[in-house]
Amino acid sequence: MATQTSTRGQHKQNFLNPIWKANPLFVLLLGTCPALAVTTSIEQAIGMGILFTIVLVGSSVLISLLRKIIPEEVETPAYIIIIATFVTIVKMLSEAFVPALYEGLGVFLSLLVVNCIVLGRAEAFAKSNGVYDSFLDALGNSLGYLIALLIISVVREILGTGVITLGAVFPFIPKTVIPVLKYSSSLDFSIPLFARPAGGFIVYGVVEACIAAHTWHQKDKEMAAKRAAAQAAAAARAKAQVAGEAK
């Protein structure tokens, strides 16, 4: 029973850790280049996140399945073939069914082949873990990356263009423009800098600063709790000593 609970807990950790505590973009600082390039619009960021999920989950599961077959001398070439196959599959599918997304992502879609998150999870996790664990780990990392892209893109699209545009990338969404900071050409509070690469760096930096502040705050709280516990223990010990001496 205890083993089962522990295994379930590990599954949960495999899935949840990469979403927040070990987020590949915000905490491990991996995959930053495409993250800055494709986050000019929310739809594009979601599209990249979905395609990234297909590549990472598919390649991790397959590598985990084949981990006992692939000779260690050719592990890396084999992983790259598998990852490249999934990248090519998502490229073909997006070019056929979501051409606007394919054009928007451009070269960054092809560059998923050498994305350090994808190759990193294959080398660090999938090759030495079971299929289910690898699936959860890949899904967690993908979701973590998607959420990170989404956060940056929401800030950049609103600040950079003043509106949220839907339906420009995904053909099945009706084309809608939601004004947030721009209501007309004369009533426009948008800051075009945020739609440019420099804006991406600024948003990424601010989010990193917020995470760092939160992390340090948590550490301070933990330290304070530890100190309080140590003081309480010392007080208890002193009390016990006094009581003993009194006896």
Added chain:
Amino acid sequence: MEETKQNENKLASPEKQSKPEWQHWLAVGGILCAIGGVSALALTALNLVTGPIIKRNNDQKQLAGYRAIYANCQAVSDPVAIDNNANLAEYYQAYSDEGKTQLIGYIYNSKTIAVKSYGNIHAMVGISSEGDNPVLGKVYLVEDSLSYKNTFETGYVEPYNANPSDETLAAVKCGATYGATALNEIITAARDHFTANFGDSFQEPLADDAKTIWGEDLQQDLVKETYLSDHTYARKAYRFFEDETMIGEWGQLITTKYSQGSDSIRMTIGFKGTETNVVWGKMAITQASVSDADALNAFVETYNAAPGESAFDSATSGSLAILKDMALDAKAAFAAAGGLQSTERNFNQIEKDYAAVSDPVVYSDKTLKNDSYGAKATAYRSWSVYSDAEKTTEKAKIFKMRVQMDVDNPVSSDPHAYVPEHIESDTVYLIALSGEVTAPTVDGMYVLSDSSGRHQVITDYINGFDNSKAEDGVVGTDATYSLKGIWTGLKLAKSLYAGE
């Protein structure tokens, strides 16, 4: 976390290593090949599904480009490569039906042209035909990565697409001159290719015809060629200009063509005057393949002795009647284009109620420089205008001036600017002076053309000029440098008026 670090079954494990080495490497290679093979099979299968969809998407996207040129385009032919052309890569035939039976025109696909260091343009150009004549069509920009993209598109591409014509094609001074010139060259190359391959590639011996028609009167050989449309015989107009400003026409030649079976006549005729008062010039037969060629040549000789519409009264039959129709069609084309666009037609903008104009005094090398503002003023010609038809009372003198500027403004208003503003402008204008030669009155000034970046400010200043204005007043007008140049031209005109 349960990390199942099991590599016991891998080929490199001890028990596997006991196998002969070649077997081991064969297995390694085999597995890698198998993974590659399965990947290839999967991608091939997927390509079979997505390939046709991708092709259809691309076709629709290309068709959208073609429809920006020909709205009713339904299909195009396979591309035909164009060799040895600096601007063009290939052309397509555009059809209004999917069966490709109704040809509506040609679409020329340009090469990607680098515009200095400003970026690239890649365009598709429509050229259709009216008889043998090429007709300019719209332009679709496949790529425009110019750093001044907006100025280029709003200042040149949009006006051209709104009215594809020689006039809008020539208006390259739009604030994005280099990009506009590059696109102008693409469009011109497309029209030349069309003319050479599908239209009438015949080139009139213009110099000979001009000499025959104008004789000793021919002053300049500065010519612009314009294709004519909506005419039965008239093909092209050659506009002769009075000086290098290419403003102020001196005369026009209209070329005409008749072709019926084996009979053909090519005739060029000269015109001056306005659209309501056409002045007939001589004509030249460039080519005649008719049975009564002798009669035709004899008629032309008679006509050239006394050119005029009434000379055609006797041309009632055979090729003479055809020649009459050709000449009348040429006259109609001349009038439809507004007649001769001479400089003199603008005099009433600054001198009202004059009765007569003298012949022009043509200046050579009359210039004045203003080094402080990088301006060079040039006087081209002047006319006297009279208040009586007998030309006894001179009302004023009108000068045709040009001011060219090429200077770096140090942007003194912005101390942080590290790149000076480059001012490049070219303004041609008229100045009317009257009164005392030592202290003349400026009756008015009028802009004939202006290619400066402050076009509106300069036009308003010149057209609204009066004697109350002082040179110091140009400071702070947002066009200080250019208006200093205009004043330099005024000083030169005044010195010429004083007889210096």
